[in-house]
Amino acid sequence: MPHDAGSWPGDGSWAQADPRDAVATTKADQIRHAIEEMIISGTFPPGTVLRQDELSRRFGVSRTPIREALRQLGAVGFVSFTPNRGVRVQALDRDEWSQTYLARAVLEGAAAEAAATRITDDQLDELAAANAQFAHHTGVLRRANASRDDRGQAALAWVESNERFHSGILQAAELPVVERLVTSLRRVFSGEASWAPGSAADSLYAANLKQHEAIQAALAARNGRAARALMEAHIMDSWALMESVLDESQHD
Amino acid sequence: MPHDAGSWPGDGSWAQADPRDAVATTKADQIRHAIEEMIISGTFPPGTVLRQDELSRRFGVSRTPIREALRQLGAVGFVSFTPNRGVRVQALDRDEWSQTYLARAVLEGAAAEAAATRITDDQLDELAAANAQFAHHTGVLRRANASRDDRGQAALAWVESNERFHSGILQAAELPVVERLVTSLRRVFSGEASWAPGSAADSLYAANLKQHEAIQAALAARNGRAARALMEAHIMDSWALMESVLDESQHD
DNA sequence: TTGAACCATTTCGGATCCAAGATGTCCGAC
């Protein structure tokens, strides 16, 4: 191996971030994951130009696996290629964002409908737990007198419990292909928002919580049609929430 | 360039197959396209193991661009990777197929709804033309006394006019993100069927045609809700048609 | 002063070389 492999940024935990790679994996795949995480976490904000040489130094490998990693990210839409010019972290405009939400809405709606007939009691319990968490963090976010630090913590936890709820439903639907699609849509979009849901439209958070509970109830009642309609409306409303966050951060 | 570049299979028309690549493109991208076409056209049936060395000889390039092309195809799901073992053309089982259709159904349904409010008269004319073509080829397919060769021709033309109708609606919807998603879903699935719709359930073809016409009418009437419901039902019915074709080919 | 051509620099794309993982076979031991 060239360069100094010991000079890795962080602690090397980038490797095997995904259990799928635990058994056997290539550097190209590990690096794809690492770059993906860096994009999502905001280390590489949208619009950033990624230089192969710089990345190869940072990861302590030659440019070959870097290029393969970038090709994969390009195929999936995380970065955009310009031949002989380099790659740049994809930046979505508002219209593309809204379409991403639309796609998620109909796909997760279909998943919710499927889940209604298949969900087990254990899975329903899991959803209830996720929603309890969600309710708690929503409360912290809406509390005006919370410190800035608390808000940041709560925002992260809010996103996490939200994901827990949504992926719980996707798993219950037993539609792995659809689940993969939604996951990739969600990852692409999460890259842009360095999520500080912060002070955004207060009532929207409350509505969001109510919607989660309504969806949960529909699933418990095995009402597929209702679950679908509610989920669709919920995600389109989340888009409104997201838009208000975007507007806000634009005014900075 | 190594090897004999003159020994290209075919006539070199693989290059610049996509106008997007016309201005500036890399060999890796051209080869990705070429392999993709080969998978779709059935040259590389599902399950085929793709050897880098063989591909590099076939395309007259070194293994480097081949590997980048395969990485891209892998990221998109056309092929599956096994580290140190090679890549294999992805084979979908019946359940994954059905999910692919479900995803298409809801996404194209949403597109149809959007199209209803935006479609122009010119675009409506184009849909009508596509459907006229579709009707014609459906007729040939249903004619029992057609020769085997005629049927093959008609089958291809049938698929083509079907795509013309569907992509016409997607374009009218002005949702490029959704359109890309659907296109990639459709490409993956078309790889499997070396489409000889042939003798499959006759009444299903007739139903398919009627559904196209109903969707067209809903769009003309600017009825988004109806267009969406009809499109969804249409694609789920197409799945039934596809399933019967699959069953049939299984009995060979 | 401005614009166009030329050259140096940077970065990428592709080719080649080498190392490492995987498979299959052959041989020997039990």
Add this chain to the structure above:
DNA sequence: GTCGGACATCTTGGATCCGAAATGGTTCAA
């Protein structure tokens, strides 16, 4: 006869090298 291990071979993964495209700055002429 069968099981296990060592070895030969095949294929992939990664590193390095080189040519080509794009950029930016400089110079010369109009």
